[in-house]
Amino acid sequence: MLELLGHERQRKLLAARPAQSLLFVGPQGVGRKAVAEWFARGLNCQRGFPPCGECESCRLQDHPDFRLIEPMRFTKAGQLARRPQIRLEQIAPRAGSAEMSLIEWLQTSPRYRAKVAVIDSAHLLGEQAGNALLKLLEEPPSYAYIVLIAPSREALLPTLASRSMTLNFGPLSRRELSTLSNDEVALGYSEGAVGRLRLALSDPAGLREAEAAAREWLSALASPAQLLRLTARLRQLAQGKFDPWTFVQAGLTAWPAEYRSAAYAAFMQLQDDLSAYVSPELAYTRLALAMRRIYAEMRAGSPVSR
Ligand SMILES: [Zn+2]
Numbered sequence: 001m002l003e004l005l006g007h008e009r010q011r012k013l014l015a016a017r018p019a020q021s022l023l024f025v026g027p028q029g030v031g032r033k034a035v036a037e038w039f040a041r042g043l044n045c046q047r048g049f050p051p052c053g054e055c056e057s058c059r060l061q062d063h064p065d066f067r068l069i070e071p072m073r074f075t076k077a078g079q080l081a082r083r084p085q086i087r088l089e090q091i092a093p094r095a096g097s098a099e100m101s102l103i104e105w106l107q108t109s110p111r112y113r114a115k116v117a118v119i120d121s122a123h124l125l126g127e128q129a130g131n132a133l134l135k136l137l138e139e140p141p142s143y144a145y146i147v148l149i150a151p152s153r154e155a156l157l158p159t160l161a162s163r164s165m166t167l168n169f170g171p172l173s174r175r176e177l178s179t180l181s182n183d184e185v186a187l188g189y190s191e192g193a194v195g196r197l198r199l200a201l202s203d204p205a206g207l208r209e210a211e212a213a214a215r216e217w218l219s220a221l222a223s224p225a226q227l228l229r230l231t232a233r234l235r236q237l238a239q240g241k242f243d244p245w246t247f248v249q250a251g252l253t254a255w256p257a258e259y260r261s262a263a264y265a266a267f268m269q270l271q272d273d274l275s276a277y278v279s280p281e282l283a284y285t286r287l288a289l290a291m292r293r294i295y296a297e298m299r300a301g302s303p304v305s306r
Helices: 008-015 032-044 127-138 158-162 184-190 194-202 204-220 224-238 244-254 257-275 280-300
Strands: 021-025 066-069 072-074 080-085 115-119 144-150 165-168
Touching (some): 008 032, 008 165, 021 032, 032 066, 032 115, 127 144, 127 158, 184 244, 204 244
Parallel strands (some): 021 144
16 A cells, blocks of 8 residues: 655645645655555545445556656657657547557546546646646546646646636645655655655665765865865765765754854855856856865854855
């Protein structure tokens, strides 16, 4: 049976079937998709909400009344797409397409009670696909529920957002996550996301390596001879499974507010530099030098210079 953590308020609301078009927003990994699946299970459970896990419908692995639509990562020629996208043929019928579109899938009645389609990364809907979906949201069949999943309401086409009821999903609390693990390092890395916690628990050695590197980097702010070498090392580690900069940022919470916010500003500068295609090496060097300056000012008790 589906294991699900937290989001009690959202689940209570969903059990009352508030709308046929729903928009789940929140950071990746907090469980938006898992709650959407729980909703679909509950709609079709013979005993209603919460899904019992034992009836005929609940016991099905691949449920015929559930459909997940995700952005295509490859082009028709089989090459990696420049930008993943949900294409028109995934939503509406199109000549020459082998796959059954969402609209076609919704034309037949459910095997149980309700058909539920989940559109993951709905902010990656192409324009034509978005328009086709809009028509569906305006007049869905009585048995159909459509759940859009996106990082934020603003990320979505406004016409789609305005026709859907929005539910916000925030990070889970430490108390909720600690039912899965008591590993402090993994809990720290999770940032309130079950998905991130599971990833952290899948490779304890790798996680500890990233954490140790981050700690070493932070202590190099006090004696900066090695700082640039360590910066290169963190950049290299960040290419792997775990991003050590997450631990660096978590380490800043112990800093007094004034210096901490200057340090976060240095990280935002880094994001700006990287999205402006400044060479990554240069962008990270700039971060390291700014952090060193802020740290020195904190040690000396002098105000932060801008
Ligand atoms: Zn059931």
